[in-house]
Amino acid sequence: MRKLLLFSAMVVAAGLAPAATAVASTAPVAVQAGPTAQQLLAKTTSCKQVSNGKYKTDDETGRTIAVCDAGGAVFWKADMDIDCDGQPTARCNKDTDPWFQDGTAFPRSDGKALIADQTPYIVVPSVSSTWNFGNSGLKGAGSCAVIYNNKVLYAVIGDTGPNDIIGEASYAAAKALGINPDPANGGVDSGVTYICFKNSKVSPIEDHAKSTSVGEGLAAKFVQG
Template sequence: MRIRSLTLTAASGAALLAAGLLPAVASGVPDPPFAREGPVEAADLLAKTASCEPVSNGLYRTDATSAATVPVCGAHGAVFWKADMDIDCDGRRTARCNEVTDPWFQPDTAFHQSDGEPLRSDSLPFVVVPSASGLWDYSAAGIQGGSVAAVIHDDRLLYAVVGDTGPGRIIGEASYAAAEALGIDPDPATGGTASDVTYILFKGSRVAPVESHEAAVTLGEQLAKEFVQNN
């Protein structure tokens, strides 16, 4: 499978900023992060995910006690699902993500920053994929750490990366920063939303470094445009 990747260096970042393609944020990650619409609108993507051709071998639960109702759907160049959003606050320990704020906190993420450190959930928008199981294997579908995702809730569209894995039979989770950007309560203990979140993951894509939200937005806008054109 051909890999669609974007590596953002300091020089290329400066060039994109000068061209008006990146937000003028000194830290490199908006705080709080924001959802934005570019060449493709949320409605354009939702129209292309109105029907589902399942590629998973069965259905996922959105929570441990809920019924299994969610398939992973296939499309040209992507997979997608519609589910809830639970809050992932794992990774680097911060004032907002730690053992006190999150009863389920883990000081690591499945995928790491370019310096080897866990991702920072409260500043990097990322989505969580189910661990590989008999239901579905994300890696076999062309998804990996750093793959680009488009996440939609209400009228908001956010580009993010694949940053962590979750239980093998539960789906619908994203980072504190992703929830915040979409207007969803990001509190890891009490936040999230019960439904109406669409996750579109672009096959064969990868952002490097994975912690560059700007690179995810730049590549995501390109892939979203192709997704709308090809489906």
């Protein structure tokens, strides 16, 4: 899911100094906590479509992905493109990512943008006539389970993307799931399930341990419902 950015060029033209580079965290990202992948996927076998139409996974693909209601959550099954947006780091910056932007739709508790190679987050489509994520009980810092290759990762809603494309998550989320996190050529074409829990919030948004504990509890209620 790619977003062109002219801001970097404008900064250079204006002679402004580049933003400071954030230092990447070495803290491990927790995977496979709470219910199993099979238990969660069993709740996504049928789709009660809530999106008004379907989404593309990339610019060149057709509209094949629906957003589905599942009681206490909504879900979609798509690909994973890599979002490296947010505070620049050695892994995520305008040199490593041709589509890099230095902001995220939902900031950290200190008011700064998220750090994509530290915080596992997903990207939801910007509001459009196809779907308004807020109308489905989702919001920034909301809790989600991301499932790939029998692994479960708990992440937050951290950014918004194009209004006609779905299936994107941060560098940290991809790496934790064993997906190539390179923003230029990484990601995976299919096989990723995103389950986002309604009316949930992780605070602070950047605290992955809190994201995991909140997600575990919500996932347990979801599979029991």
